[in-house]
Amino acid sequence: MTVQSLVSLFKSSLNHYCTYPLNIRKRTTRAEYWPCFIAGLTLLCTLCVLCFIFSQLCIRYDSGICFLLGIIIYFALLTSEAVITIPTITALIRRLHDTGRSGWWLCISFTIIGYIPLIIFLCQKSQPTANRYGPVPKQRK
Template identity: 30%
Template sequence: MEWYKKCFTQYADFSGRARRKEYWMFTLFNLLAIIVLAIVGSILDSVFGSNGAVTGILLIVYSLAIIIPSLSVTVRRLHDTDKTGWWYLLVFIPFGSLVLLVFTILEGTAGPNTYGPSPK
């Protein structure tokens, strides 16, 4: 939970580096939050009989709230592997997301790099 809150305190901070642990814990808590919102939304949908409208609204609002912190932690993770944040644009081409996934799995550069000191 500490890593999740850290990404919100660095809401739009695209400078520096993010460890693998920071990135993946943020991703895990994001997934858990989406699951909880989907469950709560489906319960409210069944109570109000709204055919998924409440679930949709909850997930859209959460997605809009999380887009900037998610982007910033991904860019900082790319910085840890000594790559520029512009590599994030790979998500817009076929199979680019797989390349980005590999970059986020790779171990960061040992010691300081172009983007700052090692976060470890």
């Protein structure tokens, strides 16, 4: 894959992610789900690391500006998490629908080992025919 095709894939995925943030009645392909999931996870992990760094700096140097920056980054983390969580859950449900499973399968993630089958379900190919959750998603360009 070229860089241009990766960028266009990510743009298409982000467009789909932002267009249907609360709609669980559709299906989402792997190509539409994974780029935005990974980007959101990367953003949240980066903000967590920055929060940790600034908290350690505040403990070590007891600086007012460091404390202020830490608070700003912490609120950026909370805001990002609030903005990303709901669309991510609905995209996950749409992805489960694409594999022919109910969104209730998300509940297995509440157990410690439940993430393993959930990730396997999310990585599976789409059902090639229409299912009870809708028609086969078209490849978006």
